[in-house]
Amino acid sequence: MGKRPGQCYRPADRPPYVRKKYIHRQPASRIVSFDMGNTSGDFEVVMSLIGLERCQIRHQALEAARVTCNRHLTRRAGRRNYHLRIRVKPYHYLRENKMISGAGADRVQDGMRKAFGKVIGVAARVNPRQPLVTVRVDRQHIEVARTALKKAAAKLPTPCKVDFDEIDPELRRKLGYGYA
Numbered sequence: 001m002g003k004r005p006g007q008c009y010r011p012a013d014r015p016p017y018v019r020k021k022y023i024h025r026q027p028a029s030r031i032v033s034f035d036m037g038n039t040s041g042d043f044e045v046v047m048s049l050i051g052l053e054r055c056q057i058r059h060q061a062l063e064a065a066r067v068t069c070n071r072h073l074t075r076r077a078g079r080r081n082y083h084l085r086i087r088v089k090p091y092h093y094l095r096e097n098k099m100i101s102g103a104g105a106d107r108v109q110d111g112m113r114k115a116f117g118k119v120i121g122v123a124a125r126v127n128p129r130q131p132l133v134t135v136r137v138d139r140q141h142i143e144v145a146r147t148a149l150k151k152a153a154a155k156l157p158t159p160c161k162v163d164f165d166e167i168d169p170e171l172r173r174k175l176g177y178g179y180a
Contacts, residue, residue, distance in 0.1 A: 003120075009094050010157045012056050012125050016092045027121050029090055030063040036070050036084040043083060043136035046165040049149045051132050051158040056123040058157075059090040065152035069133060072148035073141075082145065083136040090122040126158060134165065 020026065049065075051057075066086055073082045095117030126132065133152055135145045146162050153160035 004096065006058060006061065006157055009058060009121075009123060010055050012054050016125055017095065018091050018093065023093060023119050025119070026093075027119055029122055030059045031066065031086065031090070032063065033066075034086045034089075036066070037073065037082040038080045039083055041080070041083055041136070044138050045142055045145070045167050046134060046136050047142075047145050047149060048087070048131035048135075048163055048165050049133040049153055049156075049160050050163050051126045051130055051156070051160055052128060053158045054126065054128055055158045056092060056094075056125050057088065057090075057132070058094070058121055058123045060121070061155055061157060062086060062088070062090065062124060065133060065155040068155055069135070069148045069152040072151055073135065073144065076144040076148075077137065077141040081138065081141055085134045087131045087134055088124040088126060090124040092123045092125050093119045094121045094123055096120045131163075131165075132156065132160065 066084070070084055073084060097115045097117040133149060135149060137145045149160075149162045153162075
């Protein structure tokens, strides 16, 4: 049986489920690393990818965004010229009550009886205006970082925008990104 579509788990309409007491096999998170690039470097500009809606982001989507962003930054800026950090962690357990469909399925399953569901994955719960991915770069790599964050935004289930966290007001004016 294949995975259900991501839209089934996107809305954050129920309380978060984080109790490990009732989970016998905890699924492993697909996220390999939360920090990439030059973690100890001193960079001038800090940019973030900000989620605009409240939702849940599955760990597969976070890993896809991380891989896309990291690959673009490595190829265009070089491994020592950026620091990439995933800012959200998947803690919410996703459950699914698997149902059989087809001829004769009504004689095989119990329907809604004991419909707690089995854990199939983990997700990060995101609030509006919460930073999801942060990149630190020098000024010559600002456009590369913006492009990388935009590519990562396409992998996430919420509309996103790229925002500057820390930048010199004079540099912001010079680049044409508005006033601080």
